[in-house]
Amino acid sequence: MRLKLILGLLAALTLAAKADPIAISTNPLNGFASLSNATDFGPFLWRGGLELTSSDETFGGLSGLTLSEGCTSVLAVSDKGRWFRAALAYEDELLTDVSGGELAPMLDSKGQPLASKANGDAEALAGLGAGRYMVGFERRTRIGVYDIGKAGLQARFQLLKSPKALAGGPRNGELESVGQFTEGDWKGHYLAISENNTDPDGDIRGWLWQSEKTVPFAIKRLEDYGITDAAILPDGDILILERSFGASLLPGMAIRRIKAAAIGMNMTVKPELLFSGRAPFYAIDNMEGIALCKRNGETRLTIVSDNNFNTALQRTLLLQFAYEP
Template sequence: MRRAVLSLFLAAVLPIAATGAASQTKPGMAPIDVHVEPIASFGRVSPETQFGEFEFRGGLVLSSPMKGFGGLSGFDVRPNGTDFVAVSDRGKWFSGRLVRNAGRLTGIEATRWGPMRDIRGRPLTRRVRSDAESVRLASSGNGAYVTFEQSNDLKFYAFTRDPALARAEIVAVPRAARGLVANQGLETVAVAPLGGPLAGSPVLVTERSLDADGNHRAFIVSGKQAGAFSIVRSDDYDVTDGAFMPNGDLLLLERKVSALPIGVNMRLRRIAGDAIRPGAVLDGPVALEAAMSEQIDNMEGLAVSTDPDGKTRVTIVSDDNLNPLQRTLLLEFVWTGPAVAVAE
């Protein structure tokens, strides 16, 4: 996660988010008070809305008086396009409903917070076991897959309404996934389209566990094509999340952290979904790239949904590392398609 480096530079450049104290006594999810501050423009100085292949559709800065809120590292949206489920890398669930006005993200409501549980139903407390990094709702709608980076586990939580009541179930990963680097391993879980060649299998991509050629190790978890493949690593970017788009492409969220005064960069990269198979080494175009001149932080969670017009919507959340000098951001974009080259 490279949190130490992030904290060094973000302490110098990012505003302070609100924190406070609260407690929870009943099992399951409990209401949480979340404050929102709208982000009018993705660019800090420019009002433009088009960034690469995406159009900015609003953003929020989230904060809460509850102690421990933040650290959001995974995010997904239900098929209705509004209800969401997120995970914190301190072993917490966060859920709620996205509010939009004229297609633009303006707020969240019905927010709830609760503990993640282990296979015995006990709340996760040990840091090495609670470092949830990505969440992806199952196609069946009856639960979610979650990756845990420090232990390099993939777990399934069966639930329909309250994830904080669900026990973890270990999901077997391919034998090729052995030997991953702790804290740089299973960062991403995406669920392939049911009707595609991978038939709904979870797909895993590592943050910085690399193969012999320096590329990100990746895995198809189940089905006839279960096995390992690679994603080309470039420009010192780490993979922090990914989700399949309606057209079948795998959209990756990537982050690069540099020493002061450069800071942090974020980008989105598209990988052809029909090319994912054991043994493949895959690359794809950069669809969006942003730096500190845009409204970004440590962007870690990605969700793909469809807006009422049928366009592909992308929602991205940042992990503030529970550092009051960082921010929890929620950003939304609509994919406008690959850029068309103009003949000179």
């Protein structure tokens, strides 16, 4: 009887951990700007956008994403501890649809679903190569590695050693961005940036580290914006996504570029502003995730918004631009 009970529990956990198909409806956006037909926004050229909806109540809260080679599929994490994966379709090089959607619970090191909001608050996702991904968790701050290339969406959490300072900052304002440099002076170093963990000057804290060496730095704050994600360019520079979001403000989005050469021990960097705008003048919501991919020779930038599972007032937007610096 005891053996049957154990086997039954193991079977139940296996079923709970598997990826389930999910039906996603897509509403293509007419454009990014609401008051014009503009397609150029500084260095960003419009390449299509979608509003994603589903009757499945577990869909939403997308907060970090990566795209495959050729920008043909998306992998994302939600702040309730779930994976979302889907294929992307294009017409005339514009993003037009998603298909083959899957949802799966993120697993801990023992293969069990992350059980609480505090444990499952995944806020950042970045590829490490060879099918491995690093995920940053905010409320119970930590960084994990998932070997999806080997185990699919049933991959288990493997703790990545990171600076203790990452856990600082106000509640729900800690770790928001992760990555790893593949080229340049910081090759091999990991990157983490907080949302609202600030230094005495009010600037936002970030860290680079490799083995036992940590390089803390700060990012000069932009108005009322908080940093929600980052993407590392091939030359080692960093694009940061920032959002302004609150009950008394129109939702805003900004993108800035940090020069890799400007980062140093305890240095404060002032990124170059590439774009800023607010709803309803642009298709902007609670913008949370940013990722880079290459498609037909273009560097594509894809941005996702977190609807906070509040479908009455917020949207899940998936926007794509070509980036031509």
